[in-house]
Amino acid sequence: MAAEGGAEPGAGAEGLALVEGSSGRAARVGDPGDLVALARQVQQADTFTRANACSKLTVIAEQIRCLQEQARKVLDEANRDADLHHVACNLVKKPGNIYYMYRRESGQRYFSILSPKEWGTSPHEFLGAYKLQHDMSWTPFEDIERRDAEINILEKLLSQQAALPLCSEPNFQGLTK
Secondary structure (H helix, E strand, O other): OOOOOOOOOOOOOOOOOOOEEOOOOOOOOOOEEEEEHHHHHHHHHHHHHHHHHHHHHHHHHHHHHHHHHHHHHHHHHHHHHHHHHEEEOOOOOOOEOOOOOOOOOOOOOOEEOHHHHHOOHHHHHHEEEEEEEEOOOOOHHHHHHHHHHHHHHHHHHHHHHHHOOOHHHHHHHOOOO
16 A cells, blocks of 8 residues: 555655565565665775775876876976076077077087088087977976977967857867868
8 A cells, every 4th residue: 555645655755665675676665675775785885985985086196197297397397407508608598599508618608590510520519409488497418309399389279269259158179180
Protein backbone atom coordinates (compact mmCIF):
# COMPACT_ATOMS: atom_id res chain seq x y z
CA MET A 1 0.00 0.00 0.00
CA ALA A 2 1.27 3.44 -0.88
CA ALA A 3 2.18 5.81 1.91
CA GLU A 4 0.66 9.25 2.13
CA GLY A 5 1.79 11.35 -0.88
CA GLY A 6 1.95 8.34 -3.21
CA ALA A 7 5.47 7.11 -2.40
CA GLU A 8 6.23 3.55 -1.36
CA PRO A 9 7.50 2.93 2.17
CA GLY A 10 11.29 3.21 2.29
CA ALA A 11 11.26 5.41 -0.83
CA GLY A 12 12.88 8.83 -1.19
CA ALA A 13 11.20 12.10 -2.17
CA GLU A 14 11.07 11.07 -5.83
CA GLY A 15 9.28 7.81 -5.05
CA LEU A 16 12.44 5.72 -5.56
CA ALA A 17 13.87 3.30 -3.03
CA LEU A 18 16.93 4.66 -1.24
CA VAL A 19 18.45 1.22 -0.75
CA GLU A 20 17.49 -1.99 -2.52
CA GLY A 21 17.64 -5.31 -0.75
CA SER A 22 19.06 -8.49 -2.24
CA SER A 23 15.70 -9.26 -3.83
CA GLY A 24 15.93 -6.13 -5.99
CA ARG A 25 13.15 -4.29 -4.21
CA ALA A 26 13.05 -1.87 -1.34
CA ALA A 27 13.91 -3.72 1.83
CA ARG A 28 11.79 -3.60 4.95
CA VAL A 29 12.60 -1.03 7.61
CA GLY A 30 14.99 -2.54 10.11
CA ASP A 31 16.51 -5.07 7.67
CA PRO A 32 20.24 -5.37 8.58
CA GLY A 33 21.06 -5.75 4.86
CA ASP A 34 19.95 -2.13 4.34
CA LEU A 35 22.63 -0.79 6.65
CA VAL A 36 25.35 -2.93 5.07
CA ALA A 37 24.34 -1.87 1.55
CA LEU A 38 24.14 1.77 2.60
CA ALA A 39 27.57 1.55 4.27
CA ARG A 40 29.04 0.00 1.10
CA GLN A 41 27.52 2.74 -1.03
CA VAL A 42 28.91 5.47 1.25
CA GLN A 43 32.33 3.78 1.29
CA GLN A 44 32.33 3.51 -2.52
CA ALA A 45 31.34 7.18 -2.84
CA ASP A 46 34.17 8.13 -0.44
CA THR A 47 36.64 6.09 -2.51
CA PHE A 48 35.52 7.68 -5.78
CA THR A 49 35.55 11.17 -4.25
CA ARG A 50 39.09 10.66 -2.92
CA ALA A 51 40.31 9.25 -6.25
CA ASN A 52 38.72 12.16 -8.15
CA ALA A 53 40.28 14.74 -5.80
CA CYS A 54 43.70 13.02 -6.04
CA SER A 55 43.47 13.02 -9.82
CA LYS A 56 42.67 16.74 -9.93
CA LEU A 57 45.39 17.54 -7.38
CA THR A 58 47.92 15.59 -9.48
CA VAL A 59 47.08 17.79 -12.47
CA ILE A 60 47.43 20.93 -10.35
CA ALA A 61 50.77 19.71 -8.93
CA GLU A 62 52.08 19.19 -12.47
CA GLN A 63 50.91 22.68 -13.44
CA ILE A 64 52.71 24.08 -10.39
CA ARG A 65 55.92 22.29 -11.43
CA CYS A 66 55.59 23.74 -14.94
CA LEU A 67 54.97 27.25 -13.56
CA GLN A 68 57.97 26.93 -11.23
CA GLU A 69 60.17 25.91 -14.18
CA GLN A 70 58.86 28.85 -16.22
CA ALA A 71 59.53 31.20 -13.29
CA ARG A 72 63.12 29.87 -13.01
CA LYS A 73 63.61 30.40 -16.74
CA VAL A 74 62.24 33.97 -16.56
CA LEU A 75 64.52 34.79 -13.64
CA ASP A 76 67.56 33.24 -15.36
CA GLU A 77 66.85 35.22 -18.54
CA ALA A 78 66.31 38.44 -16.55
CA ASN A 79 69.64 37.94 -14.76
CA ARG A 80 71.39 37.23 -18.07
CA ASP A 81 69.80 40.29 -19.71
CA ALA A 82 70.76 42.55 -16.79
CA ASP A 83 74.32 41.21 -16.92
CA LEU A 84 74.56 41.79 -20.69
CA HIS A 85 73.25 45.34 -20.38
CA HIS A 86 76.21 46.06 -18.08
CA VAL A 87 78.81 44.81 -20.58
CA ALA A 88 80.98 47.65 -21.89
CA CYS A 89 79.94 49.00 -25.27
CA ASN A 90 81.29 52.10 -27.03
CA LEU A 91 78.30 52.54 -29.30
CA VAL A 92 74.58 53.05 -28.90
CA LYS A 93 72.91 49.64 -28.86
CA LYS A 94 69.92 49.43 -31.19
CA PRO A 95 67.22 46.76 -30.97
CA GLY A 96 67.28 44.29 -33.87
CA ASN A 97 71.10 44.25 -34.14
CA ILE A 98 73.48 41.45 -33.26
CA TYR A 99 76.33 42.22 -30.89
CA TYR A 100 79.47 40.13 -30.39
CA MET A 101 80.94 39.85 -26.90
CA TYR A 102 84.68 39.57 -26.30
CA ARG A 103 86.94 39.51 -23.22
CA ARG A 104 90.13 41.53 -22.99
CA GLU A 105 93.19 40.11 -21.25
CA SER A 106 92.30 42.30 -18.27
CA GLY A 107 89.04 40.32 -17.93
CA GLN A 108 86.81 43.19 -19.10
CA ARG A 109 83.97 42.09 -21.36
CA TYR A 110 82.80 44.31 -24.20
CA PHE A 111 80.39 44.28 -27.12
CA SER A 112 81.41 44.86 -30.70
CA ILE A 113 79.47 44.96 -33.95
CA LEU A 114 82.27 42.96 -35.58
CA SER A 115 81.94 39.18 -35.67
CA PRO A 116 84.99 36.93 -35.23
CA LYS A 117 85.00 36.35 -39.03
CA GLU A 118 85.06 40.10 -39.67
CA TRP A 119 88.00 40.51 -37.28
CA GLY A 120 89.95 37.86 -39.14
CA THR A 121 92.29 37.29 -36.23
CA SER A 122 90.36 38.34 -33.15
CA PRO A 123 92.44 40.39 -30.71
CA HIS A 124 90.44 39.08 -27.75
CA GLU A 125 88.63 35.96 -26.60
CA PHE A 126 85.20 35.61 -28.25
CA LEU A 127 82.49 34.84 -25.66
CA GLY A 128 79.31 34.80 -27.73
CA ALA A 129 76.87 36.70 -29.88
CA TYR A 130 73.48 38.11 -28.89
CA LYS A 131 70.63 39.88 -30.62
CA LEU A 132 69.10 42.83 -28.78
CA GLN A 133 65.33 42.45 -29.03
CA HIS A 134 62.85 45.33 -29.19
CA ASP A 135 61.79 44.61 -25.60
CA MET A 136 65.47 45.12 -24.65
CA SER A 137 65.98 41.43 -23.88
CA TRP A 138 68.91 39.51 -25.34
CA THR A 139 68.68 36.36 -27.46
CA PRO A 140 71.75 34.11 -27.74
CA PHE A 141 72.92 33.72 -31.35
CA GLU A 142 71.99 30.03 -31.52
CA ASP A 143 68.37 30.88 -30.56
CA ILE A 144 67.85 33.88 -32.87
CA GLU A 145 66.19 31.96 -35.71
CA ARG A 146 63.76 30.17 -33.37
CA ARG A 147 62.96 33.37 -31.43
CA ASP A 148 62.37 35.38 -34.63
CA ALA A 149 60.00 32.65 -35.88
CA GLU A 150 58.09 32.76 -32.56
CA ILE A 151 57.82 36.54 -32.71
CA ASN A 152 56.55 36.39 -36.31
CA ILE A 153 53.86 33.87 -35.32
CA LEU A 154 52.79 35.99 -32.35
CA GLU A 155 52.63 39.14 -34.47
CA LYS A 156 50.53 37.26 -37.03
CA LEU A 157 48.16 36.05 -34.29
CA LEU A 158 47.84 39.54 -32.86
CA SER A 159 47.02 41.06 -36.24
CA GLN A 160 44.48 38.31 -37.02
CA GLN A 161 42.74 38.63 -33.66
CA ALA A 162 42.56 42.42 -34.04
CA ALA A 163 40.78 41.94 -37.38
CA LEU A 164 38.16 39.53 -36.00
CA PRO A 165 34.67 40.84 -35.31
CA LEU A 166 33.57 41.09 -31.70
CA CYS A 167 31.68 38.07 -30.46
CA SER A 168 30.47 36.81 -27.11
CA GLU A 169 32.04 33.34 -27.47
CA PRO A 170 35.77 32.49 -27.51
CA ASN A 171 37.20 32.56 -31.02
CA PHE A 172 40.24 30.42 -31.79
CA GLN A 173 39.98 30.74 -35.56
CA GLY A 174 43.41 31.06 -37.10
CA LEU A 175 45.24 29.93 -33.97
CA THR A 176 45.62 26.34 -35.17
CA LYS A 177 46.75 27.04 -38.74
